[in-house]
Amino acid sequence: MEYRWEIKSKADQVTVETLSSEINVNPTLANLLVNRDVHTFQDAKDFFRPDLDKIHSPFLMKDMDRAISRLISAIEQEEKIMVYGDYDVDGTTSVALVYGFLSKIYPHVDFYIPDRYQEGYGVSEKGVHYAAENGFKLIISLDCGIKAIEKVALATKLGVDFIVCDHHTPGEILPPAVAVLDPKRLDCDYPYKELSGCGVGFKLIQAFVEKTGHNASHLFGLLDLVAVSIAADIVPITGENRILAHYGLERLNNNPRPGLMALILAGKGQRSLQELQENRQLLQRELLQLKSDKDIEISDIVFRIGPRINASGRLEHAKASVELLISEDIHEALKMAEVVEDVNSARKNFDENITREAIEMIEQQEVVKPWKTTVLYKEDWHKGVIGIVASRCIEQFYRPTIILTESNNKATGSARSVYDFDIYEAISECSDLLEQFGGHKYAAGLTMELANVKAFQEKFEEVVSRRITDIHTKPVLEVDDELELDQVNYKFYNILKQMGPFGPGNPEPVFYANQVYAENIKVLKDKHLKFEIVQDGQALQPICIAFGFATYYEMLRSKMRFNIAFEVRENTFRNTSTLQLFVKDIKFD
Template sequence: MQKRWIIQEDFDGEAVHTLQQELGVSETLAKLIQLKGINTFEEARDYFRPSLEQLHDPFLMKDMDRAVNRLTEAIGNEEGILIYGDYDVDGTTAVATFYGFLSRFYNKLEYYIPDRYKEGYGVSEAGIRYAAQNNYSLIVTLDCGIKAYEKIQLAKELGIDVIVCDHHTPGDELPPAYAVLDPKRNDCPYPYKELSGCGVGFKLLQGFSLQSGIDMKELWAYLDLLAVSIASDIVPITGENRILAHFGLKKLNRSPRPGLKSLIDLCKTNKDLTISGIVFGIGPRINAAGRMDHAGSAVALLLANNEEEANLLAEMVNNKNDARRDFDSTITEEAIQMISTNEEFANAKATVLFKEDWHKGVIGIVASRCIEKFYRPTVILTESNEKVTGSARSVDGFDIYAAISECSDLLDQYGGHMYAAGVTMSIENVEAFRKKFEAVVAKHITPEQLIPSIHIDSIIKLNEIDRKFFNIISQMAPFGPQNMQPVFVVEHVQATNVKLLKEQHLKFTVKQPGTNVAFDAIGFGLGDYYDLVNCGLKFHMAFTVEENEFRGLKSLQLFVKDIKFDD
């Protein structure tokens, strides 16, 4: 698929010059640093030397004082507390963090994960009634609840207080909870708006610890779980998230809890985990528990106390992930076939597909797979509990949550973010939704947004790349949304020693006329360029700089993202 290269040219020249002088780095590196929003030496120091002391005061969050006081009161009065979380990675890590932390010194609590198939997303009536029947007078919701107005009203009528910890965009009216913690509240002054659901729960525990005089080291022990939530929920790796992810990854790679260690072992990696490693390794395995069965097994794994228990639970979760892959592959093939053989679908600006027997647990993954093939906003729908439920995924720069909001008259329920959302509707509304969603997308999406893009940070020469250059870039990690690994372009290069691996991957040595350096380069999925690269044509190459280790020797290697040939 042809890609657009968007080359960054909007630099603050004065700030770049200042950074170059004060940090003693090249102009290219100074530009990269300034692109991160860093303009002074002090800002650079905080960015390159993150500290947990840089975290914001949790009491800056609206309702934090009420939430901490109510939690403290419940523990002091020995009330029953029900910790209620969503069934995805963010929700299960949030529950494991909150329950794991509190259970170290309080035992009148339980966790509750709704059944994806029986109860659906978010706070359910069944969950509220379970709390009432079991004498829980306080519910803490994690990664859900911000739109559960009716369910929380029911809890209130049953004499149950609710503390909502959520990070999704609120509706027009907040739920009638005792406290609502959500940085995206219009009236919330909290400085950082992009916490994960687990992150909001973590801030409540931070506030509780501060007020109760609990040593913060007790809470920092859960940073490995928080890093998994930040990575898996695809939230920006900026500000507070970057600090939390930085220290969470350190713990994950040095002393992970037994459940996470078992999952890391299953991934069979000999490298330190990164944000990307979590997204493609640990995250899908945790998610599979709730996709294929009940997510309670994922929480039990994350709370496992010893290696034997963790290995047993990890194997169960991994088996569910294998089953998920089978469903994912089969349904993706069906979906692509439906688009390819229907002229109207093939030429649309958006994809909306419905099949009543598709597995509800994998439709979000299928939506992402369809975007890889057709690159446009996509909603995949299936039938569940006499309703149609669906997962939506978007393309770079297009707000799918806003587009779905314009179709709200056809929906029973919806929620999500700019790039991912969920919907529920009556079966008779499916066709009307498809047509309206197509019209909304066609009205708002630009032609450029329908072409996948690569954001280029800088055009450089190959001889700018050395070990110091790589080491400074490495300190910009952890990489992820809004703090992506820098992508460079070199122009008019040629390849030697060209090899085609497994009929689809390209491996070669790249040289640039006028420089005396050469680098090994590998381009996964770029095998179609083999003949043109091998015959000596000059080309431009977009790439990242990686470290490769082979037989104990470390060397720099270029990871090729795309190739464009000279005219």
């Protein structure tokens, strides 16, 4: 796929030069920092040395005092408390965090996860009735509830109070809960607005600890869950989130909870989970190796840990993921992780098979007419993976995509968008054909009558064709700065590495070099390339790894000049570490 490079503007050079001198880094690194709002020595100190003492007081959040007062009252009155969370990673980690903490100090607490297919997203009537019928007097909703006005009113009518903990944008009317904790409330002065749902749950427990005098050190043990939620929910890794993610990753790399440890071992795939259960010595060796490696990053959560936690909620019931996350015994966790791993394997099969069918349908459609959009419907596609399939289709056919399937005699689907195109607004223009829809700029969900699918497909195409421009038709690669190859050394890399954790709001730096050519080119597994690049006037010839670039072999072999975009990474093989350039794109003259 051809990328459009968007090279960031140079930061103010006086600021760059001053910062470069003050913290003793080269101008390229100083430019990266200034573009990340690091302008002074103190900014740099705060950036490179995240400090848990600098996270905000939870009582700055609107309604926090009311939430804590009601929670303490429930415990004093020995009322039953339900911790209610959604079925995705953010929801299940939120429940594991709040329920896991409260259940250690209070016996009358339980958790509830709605069924994706019977109850749908968020607070459900079934969940509210279950709480009332089973004697719960307080529900703490996590990662959901901010728009559950009718459900919260129903709970109040049935004698159940609500504390809503959410991070989504509220509507004009807030639910009639005892307390509504959401930093995105217009009347909330909390300084940081981008917490994950699990992050809001963490602030609730932080406030409870401060108010009741419980051991504050226990909070650190919750941060592995917060880091997983931050990574999987793709919230910005800036400000308070960056501090929480930093210490959460530290926890994941040094002493993760057994459930996450089991998922990390599953993600590595070097030993079967059953083998580790049966061989204690082997398990101990693997656990020691994990501690010595200390290589878990945000990307590992996104691609290895998160999808495994998500799998239960996509295909079966997310309760299994919560039980795994709160497990306190590694052998029990390995057994539960094995079940989750089986579900994740089934999810992958659904994903691959449906993606293959979808791509075949798009290719057939292209023969008849080239479209600006993709809207596909098939009644037997699995509802739990259609969002993933939409993303996969965009990887191959870069355009706004909606994948629909049949559920409860309706067509229901997931929408995904391309860079800077607002798919939610486009869907809104088709609202006359929909029963319901919701979402944001890049992702949405929708439901319609089966009879409306064809009309929706045509209207959505018309709306998008009218709105879309040339800048939306190619994926964008954001490039930070030009880098001379002689700058690629361990001093440079070690400072670069300290700029993590990387993610939205703080992406891993991408550099470019112009007018280079390749030498010593090798093809790996018929798909990938390994080569050295040469730049006139530069002594260093770094090794490049280019996944999926095998089709460029002949052009590279011809010594044709090209521009290259890359990340600087460390590769360790047989206990020897070297720096390599991870190729993002190549543009020939």
